Amino acid sequence: MKKALSKKNLWDKTPQPFRAMLGKGLGISHPKWLLGKSFRKNCTFVDNTQYWPEEFLRAYQLNKLRKILKLAFEKSKFYRSIFDSAGFHPEDIKTLENINLLPTIEKQAVIENLSDMCTKDIRAIDVDYGSTGGTGGKPLSFYMNADRSPTEYGYLVASWERAGYKLGMPMAVLRGRTVSSDRNGLHHEYDPILRHHYYSNFHMSDENMARYLEHITTIGTCFLHVYPSSVAALARFILRNGTNTPKNIKGIIAESEIVYPEQRQMIEEVFGCRCFSCYGQSEKLILAAGCEQNNDYHVWPTYGYFELLDDDGNPITTPGQRGEIVGTGFINTVMPFIRYRTSDWATYVGSCCEACGRKHTIIRDIRGHRIQEVLITADGSEISWTALNMHDDTFIHVRQFQFVQETPGQAVLRIVPTDGFEKDDADRIQRNLGRKLDSQLAFTIELVEAIPLSARGKAIYVDQRIQQEKRNSLKSEGDI
Ligand SMILES: [Zn+2]
Numbered sequence: 187m188k189k190a191l192s193k194k195n196l197w198d199k200t201p202q203p204f205r206a207m208l209g210k211g212l213g214i215s216h217p218k219w220l221l222g223k224s225f226r227k228n229c230t231f232v233d234n235t236q237y238w239p240e241e242f243l244r245a246y247q248l249n250k251l252r253k254i255l256k257l258a259f260e261k262s263k264f265y266r267s268i269f270d271s272a273g274f275h276p277e278d279i280k281t282l283e284n285i286n287l288l289p290t291i292e293k294q295a296v297i298e299n300l301s302d303m304c305t306k307d308i309r310a311i312d313v314d315y316g317s318t319g320g321t322g323g324k325p326l327s328f329y330m331n332a333d334r335s336p337t338e339y340g341y342l343v344a345s346w347e348r349a350g351y352k353l354g355m356p357m358a359v360l361r362g363r364t365v366s367s368d369r370n371g372l373h374h375e376y377d378p379i380l381r382h383h384y385y386s387n388f389h390m391s392d393e394n395m396a397r398y399l400e401h402i403t404t405i406g407t408c409f410l411h412v413y414p415s416s417v418a419a420l421a422r423f424i425l426r427n428g429t430n431t432p433k434n435i436k437g438i439i440a441e442s443e444i445v446y447p448e449q450r451q452m453i454e455e456v457f458g459c460r461c462f463s464c465y466g467q468s469e470k471l472i473l474a475a476g477c478e479q480n481n482d483y484h485v486w487p488t489y490g491y492f493e494l495l496d497d498d499g500n501p502i503t504t505p506g507q508r509g510e511i512v513g514t515g516f517i518n519t520v521m522p523f524i525r526y527r528t529s530d531w532a533t534y535v536g537s538c539c540e541a542c543g544r545k546h547t548i549i550r551d552i553r554g555h556r557i558q559e560v561l562i563t564a565d566g567s568e569i570s571w572t573a574l575n576m577h578d579d580t581f582i583h584v585r586q587f588q589f590v591q592e593t594p595g596q597a598v599l600r601i602v603p604t605d606g607f608e609k610d611d612a613d614r615i616q617r618n619l620g621r622k623l624d625s626q627l628a629f630t631i632e633l634v635e636a637i638p639l640s641a642r643g644k645a646i647y648v649d650q651r652i653q654q655e656k657r658n659s660l661k662s663e664g665d666i
Pocket of ligand 1: 477478
């Protein structure tokens with residue numbers, strides 16, 4: 187079988203010294219050409235379809251759904267069994283809504299049926315292995331098409347363009363990549379194909395952050411591509427030290443973690459530019475992005491089939507209601523994810539955006555696994571981490587922080603202090619957070635040297651160790 191590696195994959199897999207060496211000869215070519223024909227084709231497709239009228243989009247989705255359901259039925263043991271149990275045949279799908287004839291599937295089912303879910307031999311050369319970070323429990327392994335990158339990257343670039351990014355513009359990237367230090371001790375690597383400057387968000391001391399910012403001033407008009415927690419750390423560093431913000435940063439693209447509204451506001455104020463974000467998963471089910479006019483997430487209709495379901499599995503159509511994001515991906519045909527519950531929750535806003543005119547489903551306030559995102563009071567009720575996120579100077583002398591909770595009603599706030607951290611800072615944190623918590627939860631402050639990031643370099647704000655069963659029992663006691 188032909189090896190279907192895209193140029194992007196090829197470059198991802200090429201060792202850094204070779205990439206840098208080869209890249210010197212390619213510096214003058216535009217990435218649009220270097221990234222290959224299928225990338226360019228997908229860019230054109232995305233440009234042509236994103237403003238399609240609703241009936242075109244629905245027809246496209248129905249066609250894609252039929253194809254993926256047929257493939258799953260014919261080639262995947264797992265889905266054949268699920269479909270048979272549900273008395274479902276792919277030809278039963280006459281409208282998009284018919285998808286509810288099938289059950290949803292959860293992460294545990296994927297873990298237990300990994301190879302049976304696949305539609306082809308996983309040893310094939312055009313199959314890639316992938317996994318998610320597994321911050322909230324077991325990591326999730328899966329398989330996907332090796333040639334997916336040009337398609338996926340096309341959607342990302344089209345999303346970022348809404349924030350003013352142009353392909354070929356340099357990007358300063360702080361996204362969990364292991365970046366070795368150069369001969370001057372700076373954690374920096376350069377990819378001449380994508381024009382990405384990588385820095386290490388595992389090395390975020392004040393000294394390193396000062397060096398990153400200084401280096402960024404030398405790379406020309408650029409975008410930051412970051413985890414929200416990384417750029418928030420940079421912003422707090424700037425505020426704390428009165429450091430000048432690089433003037434060549436045109437915009438910030440913050441992805442892969444939740445962007446809290448207070449965080450976004452602080453980042454935008456410090457950097458003086460827009461903080462734009464996309465939402466997606468490693469499993470490639472659903473991709474959503476803000477638009478030119480606002481930060482509400484517009485779900486890309488041609489990337490995957492999106493559903494927002496309430497606790498009873500019914501679709502949410504009322505603006506303001508929250509539900510779980512359930513996705514059926516169109517891109518991964520090696521291991522289809524059909525009606526997969528993402529454990530991410532969002533608020534439904536509407537079926538189109540009046541500001542930009544796109545007929546895309548609009549959602550906001552996306553939150554991850556609820557168990558990671560909340561603190562538990564003594565009576566079992568939940569306090570959203572968002573509610574505790576401070577926009578003022580509460581954390582000014584704090585490099586990193588994390589709640590650790592083992593007992594309802596109590597928590598430890600771990601803090602990695604900066605040099606200027608004094609007792610006043612601890613008192614202020616106790617006072618300001620205490621005011622928000624309103625005696626529902628007591629916390630003690632513990633100063634630590636470091637807080638480990640997840641395996642992918644993401645910040646974990648709440649290390650929630652109270653099991654769901656225990657929380658449920660507290661709630662039912664309360665009900666009686
Ligand atoms: Zn819009």
